[in-house]
Amino acid sequence: MSEYKIRKGKEIAFTISITILTFLGILPLFHIIATVFVNGLPVITKESFTFLTGTFSNGGIGPAIAGTFILIFLSSLIGLPVALLVGVYAYEYPNSIIGKATETLLQIMLEFPTILVGVFAMSIIAIPMGTYSAFAGAFALAIILMPYVAVYTQEAMRQIPFTYREASFGLGLSRIKVIFRVLVPLSKRGILTGVLIGMAKVAGETAPLLFTIGGLYESYPVSVTKPVGAVPLLIYTLVQSPSKGNHRMAWGASLILLLIFLLIFIPIRVSLKEVKL
C-alpha cells in the first residue's frame, strides 16, 4: 500500500512539474508580445501616420520600413532561383555523394551564425565597392534565405506520391520536364511556404546587416548601390542609445517589425500544419 502511495505521489509531482515547466517555457512569448504592444502602441498612435512614413527627425521610421521591404525583395530575387535549383537537386539525388553532401550543407547553413555571413558579405562586397549598400545586405540575407527555401522545396517534393514520377517517366518525358513541368507545380504550395518562411526569417535578421547596409533613416533609399536602413538594425541602434525618446521609437519600431513578422507568419500557418524555423 505504501509503495502504491509513493508511486501515486511521484505521478502527481511529475504531472505538476511538467505543466509548470511547459508554461514557463511558453510564457516569454506572451510576455514579449504584450510588452511590445503596451510600449509600442502609444508611440504609433501618438504619431499616427507620420510614424509609418516620416523620416527619423520627423518622428517616423518610413525609410527603415522601405529599406526592410527592399531588402526582402532583393534577397529573394538573388536567393530564390539558387535555392529552388539546389532543393530540386537534393530531392532528385538523395543517395548520390553530392546529393548527401548538399543535404548536410543545407542543414549546416540553416544553423550557421548569421553574423559570420554579414562579415563575409562585407569583406567580399562592401569593401571592394567602397561603400555600404542595399546589395551587400541583400546578398548576406540571400545566403540566409537560401537553405530554408531549399530544404522546404526538397521536403515538399518528397511528399508527392511516387506514382506521379513513374507515370511521368512512363510517358517518355525527359528528367527536366518531369521535374519542372510535373513535380514542381504539384508541390508549389509547399515551396511557397518555404519561400514565406525564408522571408519571415530574413525580415527579422539584424546581425547580417550590421556591417553591410550602413543605415539610412533621414531620406528614402534611391539606389541599391547606396546605403539603406532596416527596421531591425534601427531598433538595435536605438536600444543602445541612452536617450528615453530613442527607446520609445525602438518600441514603436519593434511593434512594426512584429506586425511584419506576423503578416508573413500567419499565411504560413494557414497553409501548413507544422513549421520548422
Next chain:
Amino acid sequence: MFRFFTLFTGGRKMKPCFNKIFKSVRRIDTFQIITLPAVIFVFLLFVLMLFVYFYNALPAFIREGLAVYFKNIWQASEEPGKEYYGLIAAIWGTVYTSMIAILIALPISIAYSVFVIDYVPKKLKNIFIIVSDMMAGLPTIIYGIWGVFALVPFLQKYIMTPLYKNLSFIPIFSYPPVTGYSYFSAGVLLGIMVTPFASAVIREAYQMIPFTYREAAISLGLTRYETTKILLGYIKPAIFSGMILAFGRAVGETVAVSLIIGNTFNLSPSLFAPGYTISSLIANQFGNAYIYRHMLPVLYAGGLSLFIIGLIVNIVGLYLLRRWQENVRI
C-alpha cells in the same frame, strides 16, 4: 556544299549524323546542366567564406600565433607596437552563456514535448505547436529589446540580488549584480530563444517512438511517470543531439546577446559578471577596428573560431540525430 558534309559523315546522309550528336548530348542530362551549377555555386560560396575568414585572420596568426586564442588581454592602442589581443575571454563567454542556455532549455524542452504529446487534448495541441513555432521564428532583435527592458531588470531585482545577498560566499554568485548585464542574463535569454529549437527535435523524436513500446509499458501497469521515463530513455540520443543543435544556435546568436551581456572583457566564473561572446565582440568592435592596425585580423580569427565551432557542433548533432533516426526506422 553537300559533298563537303558527306566528307565528314563518312558518306552517310547528314540528318542521322546530327541525330547521333544530339543524342549523345542528351545523355549528359539537361537536368544536371541546369541544377548542378547552382549546387556547386553554393558549395564554392561556403568554401570561399571559410577562405575569407582564414585569409583575413592570417596576419593575427603570424603576429601572435595561436596564443591569440589563449590570452586574456585586449590592448587597443594608437601605437601599433603596443597592441595586443587575446580572445579567450570571448570564447569563455560564448561557451559559458551557451551552457547556461542549454541547462535551461533541457528540462523545459523535454517537459514541453511530453506535455504536448501526452497530456494536451488533440484540439489544443495545435495551439502549443504554433506558440513554439512563433518563438522559433520571432526576430531576435525583439528578444533583445525585451531582454534589455523587461528580462534584465526582472532578473536583477528578483533573482540576482537575493542570491548575491544571501549566497555571495559561493564563487559563482560572488559578483555584485549592479547593472544586471551579465553572463547569467544572456544565458537565460539564450535559453528562452533556443528552447523551441531543442523541443522541435525532441518532440519529433518522442512522436516517432513505435506505439508498441507505449502499449507494452502501459500493459505492465506502469504509471504515466514511469512510462514516460522509459520512453525518454529510448530517445536519449535524440535529446542529446537536440541539445547539441541548440548549443550551436546559442553560440551563433548575436544581437540579443550583445545588448545584454555587458560587453566587458572578463574571464570570470561568476554568473553575474558582465562579459563578451565572440559574436557580440565582432558586433561591437568591428566598426572601430579600422582605427587600429592589428585589431581587424584578430576579429576575423574570432570569426574563424566561431565558424569552426559552429561547423563541428552542427555536424556532430546532425550525425547523431540521423544515426538515431536510421536505427528507429525498423
